[in-house]
Amino acid sequence: RNLLIINGPNLNLLGTREPEIYGSHTLDDINRELAETAAGLGARCEFYQSNHEGDLVDRIQQAMGNIDFIIINAGAYTHTSVAIRDALAGVNIPFIEVHISNVHQREAFRHHSYLSDKAVAVICGLGAYGYTAAMYYAAKHYLQ
Numbered sequence: 001r002n003l004l005i006i007n008g009p010n011l012n013l014l015g016t017r018e019p020e021i022y023g024s025h026t027l028d029d030i031n032r033e034l035a036e037t038a039a040g041l042g043a044r045c046e047f048y049q050s051n052h053e054g055d056l057v058d059r060i061q062q063a064m065g066n067i068d069f070i071i072i073n074a075g076a077y078t079h080t081s082v083a084i085r086d087a088l089a090g091v092n093i094p095f096i097e098v099h100i101s102n103v104h105q106r107e108a109f110r111h112h113s114y115l116s117d118k119a120v121a122v123i124c125g126l127g128a129y130g131y132t133a134a135m136y137y138a139a140k141h142y143l144q
């Protein structure tokens with residue numbers, strides 16, 4: 001069973017980017033821990049990060065037929081991208097939307113997501129643990 005973890009723009013800067021909001025772990029740290037968790041759950045996982053909207057759309061399209069579940073933090077594209085929404089709906093792969101910060105405590109423009117109503121669940125404000133929580137849920141409910 002295959003899991004795809006997608007991170008969007010600026011998440012490659014985790015660890016140095018606004019650490020008071022996003023924490024001190026780098027994306028590599030987070031992904032390494034997720035890979036261990038996935039192995040413990042008997043799931044295979046792939047990781048993808050891009051700062052480019054079209055590349056994210058391409059990666060989602062490529063998941064069709066070989067990925068069972070997607071965990072996605074689309075970063076700022078969450079709040080702007082009809083294209084990423086359409087890609088996720090188009091491949092019809094269940095997904096959980098993750099945000100490291102609690103977007104609802106922040107600027108009003110972060111309160112709307114183009115993805116949430118298509119998502120199995122939305123996790124925000126749990127820090128990097130949000131990805132882990134999403135993975136446990138996916139493993140239990142979608143990857144058996």
Ligand code: DQA
Pocket residue numbers: 009010011073074075076077078098099100101102103110
């Ligand atoms: C984010 C929240 C978004 O509003 C922001 O643009 C990000 C990161 C988060 O993980 O908290 O880039 O998705």
